[in-house]
Amino acid sequence: MSQTKFLLQESELPRRWYNIRSDMPTAPQPVLHPGTGQPVGPDDLAPLFPMELIGQEVSEEPEIAIPDEVLEIYSLWRPTPLFRARRLEEAIGTRSRIFYKYEGVSPPGSHKPNTAVAQAFYNKREGRTRLSTETGAGQWGSALAFACKLIGLECKVYMVRVSYEQKPARRSMIKAWGAEIVPSPSEETQSGRAILEEHSDSPGSLGIAISEAVEDAAGREDTAYSLGSVLNHVLLHQTVIGQEALAQMELADAFPDVVIGCVGGGSNFAGLAFPFLREKIAGREIDVLACEPAACPTLTRGLFAYDFGDTSKLTPLVPMHTLGHDFVPAPIHAGGLRYHGVAPLISQLVRDELIRAEAYLQNDVFASAVLFAGSEGILPAPEAAHAIHGTLHAAKAADEAGEERTILFNLSGHGHFDMAAYDNYFAGKLKDVALDEDEMSRALEAIESLPSPA
Ligand SMILES: Cc1ncc(COP(=O)(O)O)c(C=O)c1O
Numbered sequence: 001m002s003q004t005k006f007l008l009q010e011s012e013l014p015r016r017w018y019n020i021r022s023d024m025p026t027a028p029q030p031v032l033h034p035g036t037g038q039p040v041g042p043d044d045l046a047p048l049f050p051m052e053l054i055g056q057e058v059s060e061e062p063e064i065a066i067p068d069e070v071l072e073i074y075s076l077w078r079p080t081p082l083f084r085a086r087r088l089e090e091a092i093g094t095r096s097r098i099f100y101k102y103e104g105v106s107p108p109g110s111h112k113p114n115t116a117v118a119q120a121f122y123n124k125r126e127g128r129t130r131l132s133t134e135t136g137a138g139q140w141g142s143a144l145a146f147a148c149k150l151i152g153l154e155c156k157v158y159m160v161r162v163s164y165e166q167k168p169a170r171r172s173m174i175k176a177w178g179a180e181i182v183p184s185p186s187e188e189t190q191s192g193r194a195i196l197e198e199h200s201d202s203p204g205s206l207g208i209a210i211s212e213a214v215e216d217a218a219g220r221e222d223t224a225y226s227l228g229s230v231l232n233h234v235l236l237h238q239t240v241i242g243q244e245a246l247a248q249m250e251l252a253d254a255f256p257d258v259v260i261g262c263v264g265g266g267s268n269f270a271g272l273a274f275p276f277l278r279e280k281i282a283g284r285e286i287d288v289l290a291c292e293p294a295a296c297p298t299l300t301r302g303l304f305a306y307d308f309g310d311t312s313k314l315t316p317l318v319p320m321h322t323l324g325h326d327f328v329p330a331p332i333h334a335g336g337l338r339y340h341g342v343a344p345l346i347s348q349l350v351r352d353e354l355i356r357a358e359a360y361l362q363n364d365v366f367a368s369a370v371l372f373a374g375s376e377g378i379l380p381a382p383e384a385a386h387a388i389h390g391t392l393h394a395a396k397a398a399d400e401a402g403e404e405r406t407i408l409f410n411l412s413g414h415g416h417f418d419m420a421a422y423d424n425y426f427a428g429k430l431k432d433v434a435l436d437e438d439e440m441s442r443a444l445e446a447i448e449s450l451p452s453p454a
Contacts, residue, residue: 004086006248008079013071016063018239020274020345021232023062023281028232028348029319029453032306037451040316048217048225050126053119056233064236066118073117073150077106078240082248087375094395096405097254101245101272102378103412108173110381110413111268112143112228115237119226120147130154130223132216134184134209136264137163137336137383138170139413140228145179155179156223158186158212161204163335170417184209191215191312205328206264206339211312218314229265230309230318230343238271245408246275256286256408258394262386263290263299263357264336266343268412276408277354290346290357291390293365294434296329298322298342299350299357301440306450307341319453320347323435324443330433332362333421334382340443358390361432365389366425369415381413382421 021028030039045054056064066074085098103111123131131153135141141157148155157179164171164183174181184204185192191211195202202208210227217225227234249255259276261269273288280286290299298321307322309315322341323329329338349355362382369385371392372378380388387409398405415422424430 002086003252004084006082006251008244008247010075010079012247013074013078014066014240014243015071016065017236018243018275018278019059019062019064019236020277022060023278024348025281026348026352028344032317032451034308034313034317044316048214050122050128050224052122052126053233056236057231067121070118070121074240079244080105082245083376084252085376088372091371091375092392092395094399096395096398096407098391098395099249099252099254099256099406099408100411101241101408103241103268103410104378104414108139108142108146109416110139110143111238111241111271112140113147114240114271115228115234115267116143116147117151118237120144120151120153123224124151124153128153128222128224130156130220131226132156132213132223133158133226133228134206134213135159135228136206136338137334137381138167138174138417139336139381141179141181142170142173142177144226144228145174145177148179149177156216157181158184158209160184160206160209160335160338161202162331166333166335166420167417184212186212188212189215191314194312203328203331205311207311207325210310211314214310214314229267230341232345234267235270235274235343235345238267239274241268241271241410242273242275245272249408254406257405258287258289258407260289260291260387260390260394260407260409262337262383262412263292263342263346264339264383265341266346268410270343270346272410273355277349280354288355289390289394290355291386292357292359293332293334293337293386294359294361295332296323296338297359297435298340300359301435303444304347304351304453305447306453307447309341317450318344320344321350322447323440324446326446327443332433333418333424333430334362334365334386336383337386358393360386360389361434363425363430363432366422366430368392378411379415380411381415382418384412387411
């Protein structure tokens, strides 16, 4: 019988995170202080983040050691399995080989605790007792609640209102790990109140929830802010995924021609892709594909520009592909992909043509999710289903070209808390939304006066 699962021993857990900054052909541009237009320094960030993470954010070291305490918690679910999707290959009749790395085996059900545990650890070591954060789909909020519980910190989660209403069970999970949770926009912060005054029925967005969580942390000595994606240190922590996958592909006697992930802020995609991009930068040929929703097409249609990371303009200016900080994406079911920006590291690699991107409509994505569940068994999170859809595209393109390719994708989480979305799909109630050109132009007006990147 041919092998389906490729597993590593606990002793083979990566001991270091991989820092792609040290290998990038073009250095990423600095993050700017919005008041002075100058690069931000450690003192600007100290009210929000512990010094170790500020150091990791700008580090040029190729690798950074993972603390033993973090490895010990990782070992609850890592190394995660890598599967050969034989039954999916058969279902679609492709000549290509499809592999996937499955991050849904973590206690909260996604890749997010890879950074949540590290962030909670450094915050605790530097004396913080409480973390505030935003969550879209609820995966990040539950990952941080889980990490804070195990490490011994309080946690406050601002959950995007539309997801808060779509996913009551995620709320319960966050509470079960002892965190406090409110729908965003909320009455608890100035940013939330200002939005509610203008749009009392606002569905919320990650940009708004980030404003609330940053405001919360900036106003309290005991509290730091924790972000689940976008920042360099978050992407760094996720690279355990790709390092394990490299070793597991070797066990399978294979190497990918195509590496695929979905992109919200970019962390799971980077986690899988960066260790493979290291190989690509060193000369190997790999097609690296980022998949996003057509309702929030940051990489495929956004501008590369300086923009705020949040709606209320509380964060520094970040050089990234953006749709504008006050853009509120349509309430599609992949809540974790509803973000106006994307990680600066990914943006720069897209500009350098090391990564390409595609955008999909949600009914097509759910059709691929159901096909996957019907062959491989796992019900994917709607976010991860974008990577499945991208994989099916890539396999079809290979078949049409008469080629056998090896495709690897990241199945970033399971969809057990997303069954209302599946129900809506089965009932034919999901709206296909591609971002309207006029709405995009309107949203981009908000960044016209900001500095331009080189
Ligand atoms: C399962 C899953 N995949 C992907 C994402 C997108 O985030 P990122 O692009 O940071 O991986 C999320 C975000 O909530 C998620 O829950």
